[in-house]
Amino acid sequence: xxxxxxxxxxxxxxxxxxxxxxxxxxxxxxxxxxxxxxxxxxxxxxxxxxxxxxxxxxxxxxxxxxxxxxxxxxxxxxxxxxxxxxxxxxxxxxxxxxxxxxxxxxxxxxxxxxxxxxxxxxxxxxxxxxxxxxxxxxxxxxxxxxxxxxxxxxxxxxxxxxxxxxxxxxxxxxxxxxxxxxxxxxxxx
Amino acid sequence: xxxxxxxxxxxxxxxxxxxxxxxxxxxxxxxxxxxxxxxxxxxxxxxxxxxxxxxxxxxxxxxxxxxxxxxxxxxxxxxxxxxxxxxxxxxxxxxxxxxxxxxxxxxxxxxxxxxxxxxxxxxxxxxxxxxxxxxxxxxxxxxxxxxxxxxxxxxxxxxxxxxxxxxxxxxxxxxxxxxxxxxxxxxxx
Numbered sequence: 001x002x003x004x005x006x007x008x009x010x011x012x013x014x015x016x017x018x019x020x021x022x023x024x025x026x027x028x029x030x031x032x033x034x035x036x037x038x039x040x041x042x043x044x045x046x047x048x049x050x051x052x053x054x055x056x057x058x059x060x061x062x063x064x065x066x067x068x069x070x071x072x073x074x075x076x077x078x079x080x081x082x083x084x085x086x087x088x089x090x091x092x093x094x095x096x097x098x099x100x101x102x103x104x105x106x107x108x109x110x111x112x113x114x115x116x117x118x119x120x121x122x123x124x125x126x127x128x129x130x131x132x133x134x135x136x137x138x139x140x141x142x143x144x145x146x147x148x149x150x151x152x153x154x155x156x157x158x159x160x161x162x163x164x165x166x167x168x169x170x171x172x173x174x175x176x177x178x179x180x181x182x183x184x185x186x187x188x189x
Numbered sequence: 190x191x192x193x194x195x196x197x198x199x200x201x202x203x204x205x206x207x208x209x210x211x212x213x214x215x216x217x218x219x220x221x222x223x224x225x226x227x228x229x230x231x232x233x234x235x236x237x238x239x240x241x242x243x244x245x246x247x248x249x250x251x252x253x254x255x256x257x258x259x260x261x262x263x264x265x266x267x268x269x270x271x272x273x274x275x276x277x278x279x280x281x282x283x284x285x286x287x288x289x290x291x292x293x294x295x296x297x298x299x300x301x302x303x304x305x306x307x308x309x310x311x312x313x314x315x316x317x318x319x320x321x322x323x324x325x326x327x328x329x330x331x332x333x334x335x336x337x338x339x340x341x342x343x344x345x346x347x348x349x350x351x352x353x354x355x356x357x358x359x360x361x362x363x364x365x366x367x368x369x370x371x372x373x374x375x376x377x378x
């Protein structure tokens with residue numbers, strides 16, 4: 001997605017070979033018009049995939065997932081990273097390791113919000129090692145639903161997540177797949 | 190906002206006199222078309238307030254804030270509840286007590302994403318004791334910006350947040366102000 005790649009090149013900052021800062025338009029300050037375009041692009045790419053539901057993980061995935069759900073006219077479900085005191089009955093959980101936080105969290109889904117006849121598109125802001133995506137997929141399949149695919153705004157294609165998801169048979173669409181980066185440069189596939 | 194109140198009456202569940210479960214359309218599963226209407230309603234109410242920026246707090250405020258920012262054609266900024274290893278320089282922080290989690294968190298904002306000439310509308314899903322709203326306002330004012338007001342999807346008007354914010358001189362718009370609730374009933378102001 002050219003518009004997105006240009007924005008990453010002009011405002012993104014590779015802090016190292018594996019940390020890409022895009023907090024001026026994607027995950028701290030959010031350009032909602034860009035997110036609308038992102039949602040429409042995911043909707044276009046998965047138009048024939050029979051998607052009935054968007055699933056994301058709090059918090060940075062919510063804006064692009066909201067726009068994708070709006071473009072596809074389906075509900076959106078936010079998987080939680082911790083159990084609040086309100087959630088209790090009928091929940092599915094799976095431990096996921098976060099490399100950003102260097103700690104595990106309990107990915108949590110109320111089972112009734114993903115149904116056995118659903119075809120689910122998982123949307124997130126970043127795909128790197130694939131921990132979050134594989135955790136989300138496990139919960140979706142535990143709810144007996146099918147996975148239509150994974151849509152990520154940015155993929156760090158030099159990390160193993162995208163390859164492993166495709167090897168496992170899942171369709172992955174990355175709007176900006178970064179092949180290589182470092183101080184002062186960002187390259188796309 | 191009638192559409193929202195009807196949805197709360199048909200799907201919301203008062204688990205006690207102070208816990209309102211609306212996770213089938215607002216904060217776990219999200220009805221994005223309803224959120225679009227919510228965003229348009231906030232845009233209508235604050236149309237003449239000179240809003241240049243929407244601020245919310247992760248995670249449940251993001252969907253309604255995204256839609257409000259889209260309707261008002263301004264950027265959206267997500268205040269964080271914890272410092273990730275990526276955020277470091279130029280941040281503002283304030284401790285906020287969460288009654289839901291019964292624990293404090295560090296509300297965090299990168300200072301450059303709220304500017305001195307900004308007029309900021311704070312959007313959240315719930316307003317109860319006002320801890321989160323007062324924390325967000327403190328950070329916005331610490332960044333030398335002005336507060337255009339507070340927009341909340343649901344207000345628990347029987348808790349002190351809304352009254353305290355108004356007493357402090359802030360405009361508060363609640364799309365569904367709940368005056369009283371308990372097992373089996375929910376009443377609006």
